[in-house]
Amino acid sequence: MEGLLVDYIQPGSIAEELEIEAGDRLVAINGQRLRDIIDFTFYADDEELVLEILKPSGERWEAEIERDGDEPLGLVFAPPHPTQCGNKCVFCFVHQLPRGLRPPLYVKDEDYRLSFLYGNYVTLSNIGRDELDRIIAQRLSPLYISVHATNPVLREKLLGRSEILPILDIMRELAAARIVMHTQVVLCPGLNDEEELARTVQDLADLHPSVQSLAVVPVGLTKHRKGLPVLEPVSADYAGAFIRQWQPEADRFARELGAPFLFLADEFYIKSGIPFPPLESYGDLPQIENGIGMIPLFLDEAAHVLKRARKGKPVTITVVTGESPYSYLTEFLDGLSVRTGAAFRAVAVRNRLFGASVTVTGLVCGGDIVEELKGVELGDAVLVPDVMLKEGEGVFLDNMSVEQLREALGVPVVVVESTPSGIAGALRQVRSM
Numbered sequence: 001m002e003g004l005l006v007d008y009i010q011p012g013s014i015a016e017e018l019e020i021e022a023g024d025r026l027v028a029i030n031g032q033r034l035r036d037i038i039d040f041t042f043y044a045d046d047e048e049l050v051l052e053i054l055k056p057s058g059e060r061w062e063a064e065i066e067r068d069g070d071e072p073l074g075l076v077f078a079p080p081h082p083t084q085c086g087n088k089c090v091f092c093f094v095h096q097l098p099r100g101l102r103p104p105l106y107v108k109d110e111d112y113r114l115s116f117l118y119g120n121y122v123t124l125s126n127i128g129r130d131e132l133d134r135i136i137a138q139r140l141s142p143l144y145i146s147v148h149a150t151n152p153v154l155r156e157k158l159l160g161r162s163e164i165l166p167i168l169d170i171m172r173e174l175a176a177a178r179i180v181m182h183t184q185v186v187l188c189p190g191l192n193d194e195e196e197l198a199r200t201v202q203d204l205a206d207l208h209p210s211v212q213s214l215a216v217v218p219v220g221l222t223k224h225r226k227g228l229p230v231l232e233p234v235s236a237d238y239a240g241a242f243i244r245q246w247q248p249e250a251d252r253f254a255r256e257l258g259a260p261f262l263f264l265a266d267e268f269y270i271k272s273g274i275p276f277p278p279l280e281s282y283g284d285l286p287q288i289e290n291g292i293g294m295i296p297l298f299l300d301e302a303a304h305v306l307k308r309a310r311k312g313k314p315v316t317i318t319v320v321t322g323e324s325p326y327s328y329l330t331e332f333l334d335g336l337s338v339r340t341g342a343a344f345r346a347v348a349v350r351n352r353l354f355g356a357s358v359t360v361t362g363l364v365c366g367g368d369i370v371e372e373l374k375g376v377e378l379g380d381a382v383l384v385p386d387v388m389l390k391e392g393e394g395v396f397l398d399n400m401s402v403e404q405l406r407e408a409l410g411v412p413v414v415v416v417e418s419t420p421s422g423i424a425g426a427l428r429q430v431r432s433m
Contacts, residue, residue: 028052029043045070082114178210302331323351386422
């Protein structure tokens with residue numbers, strides 16, 4: 001279908017005054033045909049606009065608009081259909097999912113538009129000349145790029161795909177056009193570590209400041225890998241050796257480039273037990289959505305929250321978490337209990353769905369919470385971190401809803417922001433119940 005499907009009209013907006021309705025399609029702006037929301041944003045920047053609207057009946061409208069400055073049109077569009085990924089990455093997490101989860105979880109997207117719009121990581125393995133020209137012409141920046149290795153032969157092996165453009169050629173062209181890039185490497189022991197990682201890191205550092213950050217994250221392996229390539233997990237010993245080798249390198253790059261550049265995933269420090277570097281070494285946290293800097297930020301905020309905490313009504317609260325952050329959360333909750341008079345208990349939920357090697361909080365499902373809390377005295381409420389739930393829908397990976405969890409546990413369930421402030425706010429909420 002041509003144009004952009006209108007999903008919603010904001011009340012009191014220009015679009016409402018023009019009697020544009022949900023279900024209409026915006027086909028063109030000032031004669032420019034629209035392919036997606038990026039085109040809309042790019043072409044709708046003028047104060048004088050001519051909109052071509054296609055009604056569900058097939059009737060076409062033309063609406064002329066004169067607006068003041070950047071007054072929004074009030075059009076909300078249906079989300080784009082992502083381009084599907086054609087890679088067969090040896091470490092692909094989607095290939096390791098069990099059956100019975102939410103259907104969207106099995107969709108692999110590889111769409112540079114979603115990288116620009118939402119910060120999704122893409123390999124750019126399906127990009128061609130037209131897409132590159134568009135990125136440069138419309139200045140789609142920043143982009144988030146999964147590099148994994150700059151060695152072309154190794155990268156094709158990792159992606160399970162041949163005859164793709166060398167990633168460095170693409171990135172050099174983007175850098176010349178001043179497109180900002182954030183990058184990542186999924187580290188697979190014995191494949192893209194050691195000399196290959198050193199090569200990748202240096203190649204990307206050479207593109208700084210266009211390449212502003214590089215995250216190295218350990219490969220995630222579930223118990224559902226039957227028929228998939230055999231990969232070595234990142235052990236505690238490996239993580240410790242990796243930190244001792246690469247944290248000094250990260251410090252060196254920060255000095256030489258004048259800003260933090262190389263970031264090592266929190267999981268390396270958690271597995272090894274090595275203390276985290278200071279929060280300031282993470283800069284403005286460009287890789288926090290990649291699980292990098294989350295624990296140092298949590299610890300920093302925890303200290304401020306504890307200073308402000310005060311005594312109040314005694315309540316008993318259970319907080320569920322993944323196994324990775326358990327010790328850090330427990331330390332904070334112990335301090336919060338002393339400061340507030342509330343009794344907090346953290347429970348680390350073992351990941352029965354994906355396997356023991358998956359320990360992050362965001363991959364805990366509702367069924368595993370129920371199983372873990374059997375026989376546990378839950379108190380007045382159970383706090384569930386919001387990262388366990390699909391945003392806007394309130395369901396876990398296994399499709400269990402928050403209400404179903406409450407019914408299974410028999411106590412109030414409060415969804416909280418996964419921060420010390422979020423937990424402190426939940427305490428006030430439980431006290432008011």
